[in-house]
Amino acid sequence: MSHTDGVALAVVVASFLIVTCIGFASARWRPAEDPMHLNEWGLGGRGFGTFVSWFLLGGDIYTAYTFIAVPALVYAAGAAGFYALSYTIMVWPIVFVFGPRLWSVARARGYVSPGEFVRGRHGSQGLGLAVAATGILATMPYIALQLVGIESVLTVLGVGGNSSNVLVRDLPLIIAFAVVSAYTYLAGLRAPALIAFVKDTLIYVTVIVAILYIPSRLGGWGHVFGVASAHLNSVNPATGKPYGSLVVMPAGQWAYATLALGSALALFVYPHAATGLFAAKRRDVIRRNAALLPAYTLVLGLIALFGYLARAVPEVNAGVKAGHGNAQLSVPLLFSSMFPSWFAGVADAAIIIGALVPAAVMSIAAANLFTRTIYKELFRPYASPAEETRVARLASLLMKVGALGFALELNKTFSINLQLLGGIWILQTFPSVIVGLYTRWFHRAALILGWVAGMAYGTIQAYRTSGGGQAHFGGSAAPVFGHTTYIAITALVVNLAVSAVLTVVFRWFGLQDGYDETRPADYIADPVPAAAPRRARKAEPAAGGKAPRGSTVPWSPDAAPEEAPAPAEAVNARQAPAAAPAAQAPAVEDDATVVFDIPVSLAGRPQPRERLPRRK
Amino acid sequence: MVRHASPVKSPAVRAAVTVMLTVAILGALWVPIYARVLPMRGDFPFFYWYQLILVPVTAILCWISYLLLRARPAPRARPAPRAGSAPRAGSRHARGARR
Numbered sequence: 179m180s181h182t183d184g185v186a187l188a189v190v191v192a193s194f195l196i197v198t199c200i201g202f203a204s205a206r207w208r209p210a211e212d213p214m215h216l217n218e219w220g221l222g223g224r225g226f227g228t229f230v231s232w233f234l235l236g237g238d239i240y241t242a243y244t245f246i247a248v249p250a251l252v253y254a255a256g257a258a259g260f261y262a263l264s265y266t267i268m269v270w271p272i273v274f275v276f277g278p279r280l281w282s283v284a285r286a287r288g289y290v291s292p293g294e295f296v297r298g299r300h301g302s303q304g305l306g307l308a309v310a311a312t313g314i315l316a317t318m319p320y321i322a323l324q325l326v327g328i329e330s331v332l333t334v335l336g337v338g339g340n341s342s343n344v345l346v347r348d349l350p351l352i353i354a355f356a357v358v359s360a361y362t363y364l365a366g367l368r369a370p371a372l373i374a375f376v377k378d379t380l381i382y383v384t385v386i387v388a389i390l391y392i393p394s395r396l397g398g399w400g401h402v403f404g405v406a407s408a409h410l411n412s413v414n415p416a417t418g419k420p421y422g423s424l425v426v427m428p429a430g431q432w433a434y435a436t437l438a439l440g441s442a443l444a445l446f447v448y449p450h451a452a453t454g455l456f457a458a459k460r461r462d463v464i465r466r467n468a469a470l471l472p473a474y475t476l477v478l479g480l481i482a483l484f485g486y487l488a489r490a491v492p493e494v495n496a497g498v499k500a501g502h503g504n505a506q507l508s509v510p511l512l513f514s515s516m517f518p519s520w521f522a523g524v525a526d527a528a529i530i531i532g533a534l535v536p537a538a539v540m541s542i543a544a545a546n547l548f549t550r551t552i553y554k555e556l557f558r559p560y561a562s563p564a565e566e567t568r569v570a571r572l573a574s575l576l577m578k579v580g581a582l583g584f585a586l587e588l589n590k591t592f593s594i595n596l597q598l599l600g601g602i603w604i605l606q607t608f609p610s611v612i613v614g615l616y617t618r619w620f621h622r623a624a625l626i627l628g629w630v631a632g633m634a635y636g637t638i639q640a641y642r643t644s645g646g647g648q649a650h651f652g653g654s655a656a657p658v659f660g661h662t663t664y665i666a667i668t669a670l671v672v673n674l675a676v677s678a679v680l681t682v683v684f685r686w687f688g689l690q691d692g693y694d695e696t697r698p699a700d701y702i703a704d705p706v707p708a709a710a711p712r713r714a715r716k717a718e719p720a721a722g723g724k725a726p727r728g729s730t731v732p733w734s735p736d737a738a739p740e741e742a743p744a745p746a747e748a749v750n751a752r753q754a755p756a757a758a759p760a761a762q763a764p765a766v767e768d769d770a771t772v773v774f775d776i777p778v779s780l781a782g783r784p785q786p787r788e789r790l791p792r793r794k
Numbered sequence: 795m796v797r798h799a800s801p802v803k804s805p806a807v808r809a810a811v812t813v814m815l816t817v818a819i820l821g822a823l824w825v826p827i828y829a830r831v832l833p834m835r836g837d838f839p840f841f842y843w844y845q846l847i848l849v850p851v852t853a854i855l856c857w858i859s860y861l862l863l864r865a866r867p868a869p870r871a872r873p874a875p876r877a878g879s880a881p882r883a884g885s886r887h888a889r890g891a892r893r
């Protein structure tokens with residue numbers, strides 16, 4: 179591991195440079211009339227269709243850490259690591275159900291983060307703050323873990339490594355992160371959205387090649403499973419028990435299921451996943467993507483199998499041993515020992531770029547949360563959109579610096595512990611965010627206290643869990659009534675129980691509840707994006723069949739109709755000016771295919787030009 | 795320009811979607827049904843190939859649900875609430891625009 183693989187390194191550096199160019203160029207992608215708006219910087223103009231959203235969400239959710247840590251777990255413990263697969267299977271039907279509602283209310287009210295929704299829905303600043311703080315707290319170590327993913331690749335490449343000086347050792351990491359911070363600062367969400375194309379292409383290519391090529395070199399899957407099974411059944415001298423099993427044992431099934439369920443429920447409460455969701459152009463995009471994103475789940479499943487492939491390669495086992503038993507090196511080692519140098523470089527680049535995309539989205543998401551729910555709410559209620567954007571940009575930088583500090587200064591185990599805690603914590607906002615989408619039965623004060631109870635229980639329980647050679651934070655599952663259960667799920671049950679009981683109590687005493695600024699119609703709203711003119715023109719030649727028969731009134735495609743339950747400015751900042759002329763007819767048709775030549779006098783203002791540059 | 799996803803779907807559609815999504819979730823959540831080695835498919839124990847097959851199955855179930863819930867046909871049923879002289883002018887404009 180001390181030698182540096184020049185070819186692979188060159189490929190990695192070249193890929194990084196290409197991605198950097200794309201990152202900076204992305205500031206010009208789909209340019210906005212007013213880039214200094216949080217909708218633009220923080221949500222890419224809320225204009226991503228099915229295709230871009232697919233790449234962005236996929237690139238954002240299936241992080242490099244997953245690609246390193248899941249096979250590492252499979253390498254070490256076998257079937258238990260596959261919970262990640264069943265988690266990413268069940269997450270999509272779950273998102274299918276609540277995703278559109280969350281998207282609609284965020285679009286109708288102009289929310290850019292879950293914290294804002296909670297504040298508006300429950301009329302509680304405190305609850306909004308709690309959700310925002312939880313989100314930021316859970317995201318920071320998550321970003322740090324992306325760095326851990328990069329680091330394990332760099333270690334295998336022979337970069338950094340041995341120097342005792344932190345700065346020298348981690349210089350490549352620091353440079354990479356500084357560059358990412360720079361283009362995220364400039365381009366906002368557009369940068370990761372565009373880079374996600376590169377990331378995902380590299381990942382797909384790597385996985386397909388690896389899954390077709392490596393097993394044949396190792397003597398087929400039968401041999402691979404045989405070696406894995408032999409290892410897993412052998413006894414671990416440290417614990418006196420087998421390392422794991424090829425199939426989840428009955429004793430581990432409850433933990434397996436609750437881990438999968440808890441992670442699936444928590445995923446879209448994470449700010450970065452919610453940000454990817456909010457950036458979608460239309461309501462339909464969410465459901466379509468719930469059906470299309472499982473493609474990544476398949477990739478994740480295949481990558482998890484890499485853990486077994488790695489187990490069957492003697493060089494990998496020796497390398498992991500040399501790296502103090504760090505199983506996270508197994509996948510990069512598998513690449514370097516199985517592939518020719520240049521392709522190992524491609525695969526390593528896939529992982530490194532795969533870490534940069536989520537890191538960028540996470541820092542943007544946390545910055546959105548901070549700006550809207552903390553900064554604006556507490557310090558500057560009348561901050562202008564430009565000021566918000568400036569603050570969010572700075573906050574994204576701070577988040578990255580903080581995460582870098584985490585990764586470099588603190589013990590790696592510490593960030594992994596924090597990530598584990600983050601998963602437990604973030605699920606405690608589930609009642610306010612997701613349950614809040616459906617009902618306001620819970621009292622706002624009860625929700626806050628339930629959150630406190632869940633956070634406290636989860637943290638204490640995680641602290642008390644030993645395992646893996648650690649006295650504390652040794653695992654994410656702890657026994658409850660004889661079943662080993664994911665702590666986040668138990669904490670969520672505690673949280674919901676406390677919230678429910680206190681809701682009844684508070685109602686009994688007539689404690690005042692908050693004002694709900696959302697309207698039922700917001701949850702099914704499907705505002706048409708401001709890009710309508712462009713799409714309309716494109717659709718022109720084919721529009722004949724879908725002619726707007728029912729549409730009878732000239733209306734500006736941009737005009738916000740009175741039917742909109744939201745105040746016009748909340749629907750979409752760009753639509754606000756157009757709302758001035760009394761909007762004529764409410765939306766009746768599938769407006770994407772409608773084109774109107776409206777005399778300026780009728781429309782009240784010139785047709786908006788801001789979207790035209792996008793046509794190219 | 796606000797449309798609303800049509801919340802009114804026939805109970806049969808809603809039931810079908812509920813069943814499909816529940817099946818997809820339970821298929822992954824109910825571990826005992828797939829935590830076994832046999833039957834093997836090729837060299838793959840059941841535990842692995844079941845989960846890998848479940849991925850496209852879930853995707854298909856979600857896609858069918860999406861098609862069923864799609865708001866497309868709904869808007870045409872809604873009448874334009876505004877009447878008067880505007881409509882004719884409007885449709886002329888609209889048609890004129892569709893070259």
